[in-house]
Each structure stands twice: as C-alpha cells, then as structure tokens.
Amino acid sequence: MQNSRHRIVTVNDSMQTGYRYVLSELTGWNFDDDFIPQLTPKQMLAMGVFGGKYMTDCQDEFPADWFKNARLSPQGHDASLNFFQVSASKPLTYWRQKGWIHEDDPRGWFQWYCRYFMGRRHEDDQRQIRRWKAMQRHVVQIRKNCVRGDFSCRPRQRQAVLQWAYDSRHF
Numbered sequence: 151m152q153n154s155r156h157r158i159v160t161v162n163d164s165m166q167t168g169y170r171y172v173l174s175e176l177t178g179w180n181f182d183d184d185f186i187p188q189l190t191p192k193q194m195l196a197m198g199v200f201g202g203k204y205m206t207d208c209q210d211e212f213p214a215d216w217f218k219n220a221r222l223s224p225q226g227h228d229a230s231l232n233f234f235q236v237s238a239s240k241p242l243t244y245w246r247q248k249g250w251i252h253e254d255d256p257r258g259w260f261q262w263y264c265r266y267f268m269g270r271r272h273e274d275d276q277r278q279i280r281r282w283k284a285m286q287r288h289v290v291q292i293r294k295n296c297v298r299g300d301f302s303c304r305p306r307q308r309q310a311v312l313q314w315a316y317d318s319r320h321f
Contacts, residue, residue: 159268163208165256173269177213181266185279187315191264195220199313200239201227204260212264234301238309250281263315285314293321 161169178190189197195205195216202223209217221231229237245251245258252274255262262278288311296303298321308318 157269159211159270161208161211163211165208169254171254171265171270171272174271175269177268179269182275182279185266185282187263187282188317188320189312189315191260191267192216192220194260194312194315195222197221197233197312198231199233199309200260201229201237202231203227204257205264208257208261212268232309233312234305234309236305236309238306238313252277260313282314285311285316289316289318289321292318 157173159171159173161167161171181187191212192215196219198221202221203226205212205217205220206222206224223231227237227239229235232238242251242258251258252262254272254274255265259278259281262272262274263282265272266275266278288307292304292307292311299319301308301319311318
C-alpha cells in the first residue's frame with residue numbers, strides 16, 4: 151500500500167460497497183493535538199481486541215503487515231483472543247441504538263481510528279476524538295485502584311481502554 155497523500159481508497163467489504171475516501175495525510179502523522187493514542191491499530195490487533203472478529207473481512211483496506219500477527223477469529227467473537235482474555239464490548243446494535251455510529255464508519259470507533267491513522271480526515275473526527283478522550287475516566291480508575299502491572303485488576307476495564315488505544319500495561 152502506498153504511503154502518499156491524496157490517494158483514494160475504495161472499500162468493498164460486508165458492511166460497505168463502493169465507499170470511497172481520500173487519504174489527505176501521511177500514515178501515522180499529523181494527528182489532532184488533542185488525540186495522542188498510545189497504540190497503533192497494528193499493535194492493538196496483535197495484542198487482541200474485540201474478540202478477534204472486528205477486522206476479519208476488511209483486510210484489503212489496510213496494510214497487510216497490520217494483520218501479520220493479528221489475533222483474529224473469522225468464525226466469531228472469541229474473548230480468549232483478547233489481551234486480557236475477557237469480553238469488554240457491547241454488540242454493534244447497542245452502539246447503533248445509542249447513535250454513536252457514523253454512517254461512513256459502520257463498524258464504529260476502531261474503524262474510524264484505522265482510517266484516521268491511515269490519513270483520512272473526516273467531518274466526524276472531533277466527535278470521535280472527544281469520545282476517545284472520555285475514556286480517560288477509565289484510565290484514572292485503573293490507576294487509582296490497581297497496582298502497576300497487576301493485569302488481574304479490572305481486566306474488563308483494561309480491555310476496554312485497550313480497545314480505545316490506551317495501553318494499561320504501563321499504568
């Protein structure tokens with residue numbers, strides 16, 4: 151995959167057909183000043199997120215090396231593939247009912263983040279960045295209630311923040 155600006159990406163997967171977007175920034179660069187994720191999408195996929203199900207049918211859209219060590223489960227959600235081996239996700243129907251899914255990113259926040267990381271800038275960026283920042287309350291709870299490095303403390307909350315690109319292994 152090229153790492154150039156102004157490249158058009160066309161998406162054809164089970165949730166989007168013919169959706170197109172422009173990469174206006176270089177991959178991994180020029181993030182909003184308020185958005186400082188601790189993990190890349192590639193790192194998140196290798197650690198284990200969303201029960202391995204999230205990205206099983208849309209790999210053509212993203213760099214192949216993101217999936218080299220990804221913990222994926224094409225058969226369905228498998229919490230044992232998550233880094234903390236617990237389920238910390240609500241079903242997509244829940245997110246849709248809450249109105250948190252933008253039509254351009256029907257898989258939700260992580261899809262938005264993957265595309266943002268790749269260089270897409272979008273009308274939904276500020277809302278998604280606010281949602282990411284709101285996860286800080288969970289980071290604070292882990293720091294307040296857990297001994298550093300004790301991954302058995304609050305594993306669901308740790309998995310949840312991991313799925314928002316926060317790395318609780320370091321707090």
